[in-house]
Amino acid sequence: MEKExxxxxxxxxxxxxxxxxxxxxxxxxxxxxxxxxxxxKIENQVELFIALQHGKGKKNKICAxxxxxxxxxxxxxxxxxxxxxxxxxxxxxxxKTKKLASQYDFFIAQANIMSKVxxxxxxxxxxxxxxxxxxxxxxxxxxxxLEPLYNRLQDTIKVIAKExxxxxxxxxxxxxTDDQLAENILNVYKQILHKLPGEKNNIEKVALKFTMGKxxxxxx
Numbered sequence: 236m237e238k239e240x241x242x243x244x245x246x247x248x249x250x251x252x253x254x255x256x257x258x259x260x261x262x263x264x265x266x267x268x269x270x271x272x273x274x275x276k277i278e279n280q281v282e283l284f285i286a287l288q289h290g291k292g293k294k295n296k297i298c299a300x301x302x303x304x305x306x307x308x309x310x311x312x313x314x315x316x317x318x319x320x321x322x323x324x325x326x327x328x329x330x331k332t333k334k335l336a337s338q339y340d341f342f343i344a345q346a347n348i349m350s351k352v353x354x355x356x357x358x359x360x361x362x363x364x365x366x367x368x369x370x371x372x373x374x375x376x377x378x379x380x381l382e383p384l385y386n387r388l389q390d391t392i393k394v395i396a397k398e399x400x401x402x403x404x405x406x407x408x409x410x411x412t413d414d415q416l417a418e419n420i421l422n423v424y425k426q427i428l429h430k431l432p433g434e435k436n437n438i439e440k441v442a443l444k445f446t447m448g449k450x451x452x453x454x455x
Contacts, residue, residue, distance in 0.1 A: 236424055236441070236454065241417040244443050244451050249409070254448055260292065260408040261446040263416055265423055269400040270439035272431065281396040281430050284371040285423055289415035290390045292408030297385055298339040300356065300367065302348045304377035312381040315339065319348055322355035332359040341388050342367045343381065346374050364395060394427060402427065409445060 248254060248263070272279050299309035299316040309316035317325065317335070325332045336359055344352045344367035352367065360366045367373040371391065372384055396402045406419045424441070431437040442450035 236421065238417050238421060240454050241420050241443075242413050244453055245413045245416055247451050248443060248445055248448060249413075254445060257447060260410045261448070262293070262405045263407050263409065263411075263420075264403055264444050264446070265406045265420055266403045266440075266442045266444065266450055267401060267424070267427060267438060268440040269396070269431070269437050271433065272400055272437045274396055274398065274400045279432060281394060281402065281427065282370065283394040283426055283430060284368070285392050285394060285426055286387065286390050287392060287407065287419045288390075288422055289407060289411055289419050291392065291405055292410050295340040295389050295391065296338065297341050297343060297388055298335065299343040299345075299381065300348075300352050301343075301345045302377060305345050305375075305379065305381070308379070308381050309343075312385050313343065319345075319351060322351055326355040329359060332356060336360055336363050336365045339365070341371065341373060341391070343373045343375060343384065345377050347377050349374060364393070392423070394423065 245263075274280060296314045299305065299313040300322075301309045301316055302319045306316070306318050315338075325335065342360070342365055349367075357366060371388070371393075375381070375384065392404050392406070394402055394404050404423065406423055407416045411419070420443070428434050428438070441453040443453055444450040
């Protein structure tokens, strides 16, 4: 995939004839369809956490699930926190837990209470892929500085394909320049490509779209 072709497609996406101006910044999404890949096999599944060079263009909301050791730090740094003493409130109220899962992009958890986190939140968070993930650095020791992790997660996207043979992920918003978007797109594409056992042979189609627009095909 060449940067020049990405830039041409972005120009098409931004064309006023194709893209009606909205009163919000639309997200640019990269769509990759796979082929000749049994996604049900664990070795073929994709689970990546990718830091975008130029950021997402919009904030990730972070919630911390912590014990007393990190309670003050979490309140200071994160958008919301739930202390261990309040876990039972969520364990007993599935609706409350579902609401929490829907409000935040990433969850951080304190490593020494992960069994309690799993017990209180796992049934709801698990199917929604909201459990704190060690691969993203979201399971932390009880004496941690959360600010570096919080800042890093602001530029991080999840790329997951475990049930269906495609991914559709945000790579920035239309507030970014075309060069910035193109560099984000190339970075994400290459990391996904190298995760596939057959690399290009497992890619059927690649496209870009804005939130409210139609997909435009990219050459892979």
